[in-house]
Amino acid sequence: MKVGILGGGQLARMLVEAGTPLGLDFTIVDPKADACAAGMGRFIHADYTDPDALDCLAACDRVTCDFENVPADALAVIDDRVAVRPSAAALAAAQDRLSEKDRFTRLGMETPGYAEVNSRTDLQAAVEALGLPAVVKTRRMGYDGKGQMVLRDAEDLELAWRKLGEYPLIVEQWVAFDHECSITAVRSGDGELRCWPVSRTWHRDGILRLAASLSVAESRQRAAERLIRTLAEDLDYVGCLTLELFAVGDRLLANEFAPRVHNSAHWTIEGAVCSQFENHLRAVCGLPLGATEARGASVMVNFIGRMPAPCPWLELPDLHWHDYGKSAREGRKVGHATLCAPDAEALKSMLPRLDGLLDSDLLRELDSALGAT
Ligand code: AMP
Numbered sequence: 001m002k003v004g005i006l007g008g009g010q011l012a013r014m015l016v017e018a019g020t021p022l023g024l025d026f027t028i029v030d031p032k033a034d035a036c037a038a039g040m041g042r043f044i045h046a047d048y049t050d051p052d053a054l055d056c057l058a059a060c061d062r063v064t065c066d067f068e069n070v071p072a073d074a075l076a077v078i079d080d081r082v083a084v085r086p087s088a089a090a091l092a093a094a095q096d097r098l099s100e101k102d103r104f105t106r107l108g109m110e111t112p113g114y115a116e117v118n119s120r121t122d123l124q125a126a127v128e129a130l131g132l133p134a135v136v137k138t139r140r141m142g143y144d145g146k147g148q149m150v151l152r153d154a155e156d157l158e159l160a161w162r163k164l165g166e167y168p169l170i171v172e173q174w175v176a177f178d179h180e181c182s183i184t185a186v187r188s189g190d191g192e193l194r195c196w197p198v199s200r201t202w203h204r205d206g207i208l209r210l211a212a213s214l215s216v217a218e219s220r221q222r223a224a225e226r227l228i229r230t231l232a233e234d235l236d237y238v239g240c241l242t243l244e245l246f247a248v249g250d251r252l253l254a255n256e257f258a259p260r261v262h263n264s265a266h267w268t269i270e271g272a273v274c275s276q277f278e279n280h281l282r283a284v285c286g287l288p289l290g291a292t293e294a295r296g297a298s299v300m301v302n303f304i305g306r307m308p309a310p311c312p313w314l315e316l317p318d319l320h321w322h323d324y325g326k327s328a329r330e331g332r333k334v335g336h337a338t339l340c341a342p343d344a345e346a347l348k349s350m351l352p353r354l355d356g357l358l359d360s361d362l363l364r365e366l367d368s369a370l371g372a373t
Helices: 010-022 051-058 072-078 088-093 097-106 120-130 155-164 218-234 276-284 344-354 360-371
Strands: 002-006 025-030 042-045 062-065 114-117 134-138 148-151 169-173 179-187 193-195 199-204 207-213 239-248 251-258 297-304 319-323 333-341
Touching (some): 010 025, 025 051, 051 072, 062 276, 072 088, 088 097, 097 114, 097 169, 097 218, 114 120, 120 134, 120 155, 134 155, 148 155, 179 218, 179 276, 193 218, 199 360, 207 360, 218 251, 239 276, 297 344, 333 344, 344 360
Parallel strands (some): 002 025
Antiparallel strands (some): 114 169, 134 148, 179 193, 179 199, 179 239, 199 207, 207 297, 239 251, 297 333, 319 333
C-alpha cells in the first residue's frame, strides 16, 4: 500500500521506520531540502501546495500528515481523490486554539478559563476577567512555546501587545498544576479506540523535555480515556490523537490536542507492545490495530538544540537512541532516547545512571514521580 505524508520531520521519519516492515511504501513531501525524513522513501522537495507534488500524493492509497498546520488549500486539492487520515476537518480543528477550547467546552471537558483577544482593550478585559498570572497565545501556528507570553503583572500586558498584538490571540488562566500528562489513543476507521497508558510530561520554556510511562491510578487512566474518547468520536477521528492535560488534584484540564503522532508517546516505540507510529499507520491503512499495553515503565528524554554523544549512555542495557540527523540549532528537537525497565521500581534504580544526560532538576522530579507510583 502506498502512503503519502505531508511533512518530512522526525515524525514522518519514525512513521517510515515503523511502516516499512508492514510493507508500506512512502512518498514524503516537504519544502525543506534537508528535511529529516528526506532520505526515507520517495522524497518530493516541494511546497505543500505544489500541484505536481499534490498529484503524486493523490496517486497514493492513503495520505497522512506529520504536523497539523497543513495548509487547508493543499488538502482541499486532494481530499476527493485520496483518503486523507485524519481528515482535513480534524486537522483544521486543531489549528485554532480558540475553536479548540470552544470544542472542549462544548464537549463538557474542563479547560483553563480563556478569552478571545482581538484588540488592546480585549486584552485588558480578558486579564481583568481571568486574573493574573495568565498566558497570551497566538491562536494559530504556535508550537513548542512559540507565540506565547506569560503575563505576571500589569506591565507585561503592554509588552505582550507589542510582541503579539498583530495576531488574533487567546488569553488563558495560568494553571498551577500538580503535574502535566497526556494521553494518546488510536482510532480505526470503524470506530475501535485503544489508548496507551497516560504519559507524565515535563516541559521547560514550553518545550517537552521528558515523558514517562509510569503506572498511574486506574481511576486517572479511565478519566483520561473518557476524555480522549469523547474528543475522538466528536472528530470522527482516524489515526493517533494526543490530548495534553493539566492535573490539578483529582481534576484533568484539557490544554490542547494534536491530530497526529506525538512527542509525549515516543516511548511507545520500545516501551509498548505496538508503537504509536505503527498503530497510526495501521489505522490509516485499515489494518487491525495493535495492542497498546506498556511493556513496563519507560522514560523518554528529548534532546533539544544539539545531540549529546551516545557514549556512555548506550552502555545502559535497555536504552534506545534516536538521532534525527538534524543540524544543531537552539530550541530544536534533534533526537531522543528512551530508557525502559520492567517496572517503576527498576526504572527508579537506573536513574542515577542518567545523571549528566538530563538536567538535575528534571531528574529529581522524575525520581519523585517514580517514588509516588
Ligand atoms: P502549549 O503550547 O499551549 O501546549 O504550551 C506549552 C506548555 O506551556 C504547556 O505544556 C505548559 O507547560 C505551559 N502552559 C501553557 N498554557 C498554560 C496554562 N494555561 N497554565 C499553565 N501552564 C501552561
